Structure formats: structure tokens, C-alpha cells
Amino acid sequence: MAKIISLANQKGGVGKTTSCVNIAASLGILGHRVLIIDLDPQGNTTSGVGITKRGLVGSTKELLNGEMTAKQIIRETPYDNLWVIPANTTLTSSEFELFDFDDNEFRMKKALEEVADDFDYILIDCPPSLGRLTVNALTASDGVIVPMQCEFYALEGLSQLMISVKLIKKHYNPDLEVIGILVTMYNSRLLLSMQVINELKKHYDDKLFDTKISRNVKLSEAPGFGKPVYYHDKGSKGAKEYIEVAKEIVTRL
Numbered sequence: 001m002a003k004i005i006s007l008a009n010q011k012g013g014v015g016k017t018t019s020c021v022n023i024a025a026s027l028g029i030l031g032h033r034v035l036i037i038d039l040d041p042q043g044n045t046t047s048g049v050g051i052t053k054r055g056l057v058g059s060t061k062e063l064l065n066g067e068m069t070a071k072q073i074i075r076e077t078p079y080d081n082l083w084v085i086p087a088n089t090t091l092t093s094s095e096f097e098l099f100d101f102d103d104n105e106f107r108m109k110k111a112l113e114e115v116a117d118d119f120d121y122i123l124i125d126c127p128p129s130l131g132r133l134t135v136n137a138l139t140a141s142d143g144v145i146v147p148m149q150c151e152f153y154a155l156e157g158l159s160q161l162m163i164s165v166k167l168i169k170k171h172y173n174p175d176l177e178v179i180g181i182l183v184t185m186y187n188s189r190l191l192l193s194m195q196v197i198n199e200l201k202k203h204y205d206d207k208l209f210d211t212k213i214s215r216n217v218k219l220s221e222a223p224g225f226g227k228p229v230y231y232h233d234k235g236s237k238g239a240k241e242y243i244e245v246a247k248e249i250v251t252r253l
């Protein structure tokens with residue numbers, strides 16, 4: 001049975017999509033079968049694994065509204081052991097249309113049952129909000145990974161997210177756990193980075209991944225080629241660090 005993992009943080013630009021694409025690709029390189037679900041109407045995960053966003057025949061929207069099944073929608077990527085359920089701007093309306101369903105929090109969970117035995121990991125890239133789409137992701141997940149940048153407001157955002165996780169646990173998914181907090185765009189020479197890390201250790205020590213993701217230009221270039229960073233430059237710091245995070249995830253779950 002696949003372990004289902006959401007990448008969530010209500011803040012935009014913290015590295016959710018970069019982490020989703022590169023953790024998924026790394027797990028694939030390590031020999032696990034991985035499905036990515038793009039749950040952000042921006043579709044950056046979709047283009048990030050080389051799939052054209054425009055004119056998708058099946059996407060996360062049809063998965064959630066029941067017009068198509070997961071098996072009908074899943075696309076192969078050019079990368080080892082990596083498949084995707086893509087998304088584009090059509091997903092924007094799902095945030096509202098989900099309310100038409102009595103079981104609206106559970107749409108994703110139910111839709112994934114069909115393919116749970118086909119994969120080792122399913123990674124869901126969440127949009128930058130705590131709306132219905134993210135509620136669906138967290139309700140379907142065994143665990144959540146929280147990517148965050150080392151900045152002043154990050155800690156505040158983190159405590160909001162932890163409250164949401166508690167509420168989801170209470171109402172929809174008692175088994176949901178926080179797998180880990182992943183520091184992204186890290187620069188060890190910045191005093192602020194060190195201060196934020198110290199605060200994180202005080203409050204969430206056991207949850208912090210040992211591996212931190214450094215700021216690395218290869219990570220920001222790779223999506224422009226539709227590639228996870230390993231396939232763009234496998235010797236890069238970004239490629240190596242994401243492989244290390246993937247290994248940590250395997251041991252944590």
C-alpha cells in the first residue's frame with residue numbers, strides 16, 4: 001500500500017513544488033514507485049516533470065469531481081519510477097465545486113484507493129492555502145512534510161499550519177502525522193538562518209529533517225527544462241541533498 005504524503009505550507013514560494021518534484025524523483029531513483037499529484041492550479045509540478053499544462057485531457061480536477069478515475073488520468077513521466085496526475089488552472093474551480101459533494105473532504109482519499117497498491121509513495125503538492133484542496137490532501141495522507149524558508153515570519157506560519165493539522169486529525173484523519181519540517185533555500189552563513197533554526201529546534205526538534213536544502217541555482221533552473229534537478233545536474237548540491245531527504249523519509253515512515 002502506498003504511503004501518501006502531502007507537501008503543505010499555506011505560504012507561497014517556500015519550496016513546496018521544488019521539494020515535491022525532487023523528493024518524488026529521488027524516491028524513484030532509489031527504486032520506489034512514485035506517483036505525484038499536482039494539487040495546485042498553477043501546475044508547476046506538472047510542467048516541472050515535463051508535462052505540458054495546456055489542454056490536459058485528464059487532471060486532478062476530473063479526479064476530484066469523479067469524471068475520470070486515477071487510472072485513466074495517470075501519466076508516465078520520462079523519469080525513473082515516476083508518474084503524475086497533472087493539473088492546470090482548471091483546478092481553480094474545484095476549490096468551490098467540492099462543496100457540491102457531501103463527502104467533499106474525502107474526495108481525494110476515495111479517488112486514490114484504486115491505485116494505492118500500484119505505488120510505494122504518493123506525493124501531493126498542495127496549493128498555498130488551507131482551503132478545501134489542502135483539506136482533501138491532508139485527509140487522504142498518512143503524513144505531511146512542511147517545507148519552510150528560514151525567515152522571520154516562517155515560525156508564525158508554521159504554528160498556523162500545525163493548528164490545521166490538529167483540526168484535520170480531530171475531524172477527518174486521526175492517523176495524520178507530521179513527518180518532518182524541511183528547511184529550504186538555506187544559507188548557513190546568514191545569521192537569520194541560524195536564529196530560525198535555533199527556534200525550530202526549541203519547538204520542533206524531533207521533526208526537523210537532518211538534511212537542509214541549500215539555496216542552489218540548479219534547483220531553480222531545472223523546472224525550466226521540465227526536469228527534476230537530478231536529471232539536470234546530478235552532481236549538484238540540490239540533487240544530492242534531495243536524495244538525502246528522500247532517504248530520511250523512507251526511514252521515518
Ligand code: ADP
Nearest residue numbers: 012013014015016017018185214215216219220
Ligand atoms: P512553492 O511551491 O512553495 O510556491 P517553489 O518550490 O515554487 O515554492 O519555490 C519558489 C521559487 O524558489 C521557485 O522559483 C523555485 O525555483 C525557487 N527555489 C525553491 N527552492 C530553491 C532552492 N533550494 N534554491 C534556489 N531556488 C529555489
Ligand code: MG
Nearest residue numbers: 016017040044
Ligand atoms: Mg508550488
